[in-house]
Amino acid sequence: MKNQEIIALCKKGDRTAQRLLFDEYYNYVYTICFRYVQNHHDAEDVVSIIFNRIFKYLDQLQDFADNGIKKWIQTISINESLRFLKSKKPIQLSDDFSQFNLTSNEKEEIDQSEISRIKNAVNELPTGYRTIFLLNVVEGLTHAEIAKYLGISINTSKSQVLKAKKYLQIKLMPYATR
Amino acid sequence: MQQDNMENKIKSVFDSIDDWDSKEAMSRKEAIWNSIAPDESKGKSKPWLLLALLGMSLLGAGWYIGNTNIFKKKSPQIEQNIKSEAANAHLMAIAQLESTLLSKKQQLDSLQKINKNLAFELNVLNSRMTQKEFEQMKSNTVYLKDTLYITEVKVETRIIEKRISDTVLVEVPILAELETISKVVDNENVNKPDLQQEAVKAEEVSKSVQFNFTETEYSNK
Numbered sequence: 001m002k003n004q005e006i007i008a009l010c011k012k013g014d015r016t017a018q019r020l021l022f023d024e025y026y027n028y029v030y031t032i033c034f035r036y037v038q039n040h041h042d043a044e045d046v047v048s049i050i051f052n053r054i055f056k057y058l059d060q061l062q063d064f065a066d067n068g069i070k071k072w073i074q075t076i077s078i079n080e081s082l083r084f085l086k087s088k089k090p091i092q093l094s095d096d097f098s099q100f101n102l103t104s105n106e107k108e109e110i111d112q113s114e115i116s117r118i119k120n121a122v123n124e125l126p127t128g129y130r131t132i133f134l135l136n137v138v139e140g141l142t143h144a145e146i147a148k149y150l151g152i153s154i155n156t157s158k159s160q161v162l163k164a165k166k167y168l169q170i171k172l173m174p175y176a177t178r
Numbered sequence: 179m180q181q182d183n184m185e186n187k188i189k190s191v192f193d194s195i196d197d198w199d200s201k202e203a204m205s206r207k208e209a210i211w212n213s214i215a216p217d218e219s220k221g222k223s224k225p226w227l228l229l230a231l232l233g234m235s236l237l238g239a240g241w242y243i244g245n246t247n248i249f250k251k252k253s254p255q256i257e258q259n260i261k262s263e264a265a266n267a268h269l270m271a272i273a274q275l276e277s278t279l280l281s282k283k284q285q286l287d288s289l290q291k292i293n294k295n296l297a298f299e300l301n302v303l304n305s306r307m308t309q310k311e312f313e314q315m316k317s318n319t320v321y322l323k324d325t326l327y328i329t330e331v332k333v334e335t336r337i338i339e340k341r342i343s344d345t346v347l348v349e350v351p352i353l354a355e356l357e358t359i360s361k362v363v364d365n366e367n368v369n370k371p372d373l374q375q376e377a378v379k380a381e382e383v384s385k386s387v388q389f390n391f392t393e394t395e396y397s398n399k
Contacts, residue, residue, distance in 0.1 A: 019211070022211055022214075026203075026207060026210075027200075027203065030195070030203045031193070031194060031195050031203075034195055034199060034203070035192055038294075038297075039293070039294060039297055040199070040202045040203070040206065041290060041293065042290065042294070043203075043206075044206045044209065044210055047206075047210050048210045048213040048214055051210070051214045052214050055214070088291070088294075114187070115191050115196075118187060118188055118191045119191055119192075120301075120305040122188060122191075122192070123301060123305075124302075124305070134192060137185050137188055137189055138188070138189050138192045138193065165184075165185075168184065168188070169184065172184060
């Protein structure tokens with residue numbers, strides 16, 4: 001069945017078609033959501049909201065190609081995840097570089113695998129830096145798009161990403177030569 | 179680590195979730211699907227239920243009014259009042275349910291907040307704890323043992339009667355035998371009596387005193 005047919009049936013409220021779409025994009029949506037909310041309990045709630053919105057606003061979808069659907073679902077997923085984060089605690093953006101823990105304790109991290117080291121370094125970033133960095137590097141959004149999502153200026157987005165990258169470089173540099 | 183290389187690695191790390199998280203995601207899949215499935219039966223049953231309740235309450239009110247002879251005098255104003263009262267009762271019930279739901283949601287929110295904080299603290303601890311420290315922490319764990327008496331121990335003294343033997347045998351020597359033995363002992367040095375004869379004599383001595391009164395003997399006397 002083609003995407004267009006599945007979506008047409010979904011719009012009519014066909015549960016089988018909706019299940020097909022759900023199965024197809026569940027992992028993708030969950031991964032995006034979990035990246036921002038960072039716990040499964042909240043992710044469950046937010047993914048549920050995301051799929052409700054997907055089925056509700058399917059009329060707005062215009063590009064029925066795989067990439068088009070994926071991009072549209074990604075937008076909804078990011079929007080809802082960020083909305084959830086804001087509802088819990090306003091995302092604080094700071095220019096104060098001193099709040100980073102720049103001391104790289106080699107002894108402390110010597111036994112960690114590279115993946116967990118990278119994860120820990122990114123997760124140690126304050127929520128604002130972390131969110132903007134992930135939106136830019138992982139989701140591949142432009143600073144203009146990030147600014148639109150978070151209601152900040154493009155320059156703020158740029159400076160936050162720059163500082164986050166600098167911090168991660170300092171944190172992860174000692175292991176680059178190994 | 180080159181800048182681009184580092185970004186690519188970070189992208190690949192965050193583009194997917196690890197096995198444990200993936201399993202967790204799959205375990206929640208059906209629950210999520212059920213939560214997004216529009217339950218049509220529920221949606222339809224609610225207005226019907228409300229209408230049925232409203233209708234029943236109106237019937238009840240009508241029956242009450244009829245029985246109390248107000249029915250005939252019923253004005254449109256009274257009818258409207260009855261309807262609005264029933265509707266008010268339902269609205270109040272709905273408002274009460276909504277307030278309960280709100281408080282439950284608030285409780286859930288606070289629990290989630292605590293959970294998130296704890297998860298964050300655990301993450302920080304995990305990230306900072308090296309294997310060595312972890313081993314040290316494990317080795318530093320001291321298990322304390324103690325005895326805990328839940329109730330006070332009572333010591334009771336009990337006297338239990340027990341029969342040791344069924345039959346008690348008490349040997350009482352017969353008086354005549356005792357006399358014979360004493361005689362024997364006394365005359366032992368003078369002349370040694372024939373013990374066998376003595377024993378025969380002792381047997382001849384009656385062990386009980388028996389008086390035989392016969393009529394003949396009595397008349398002879």
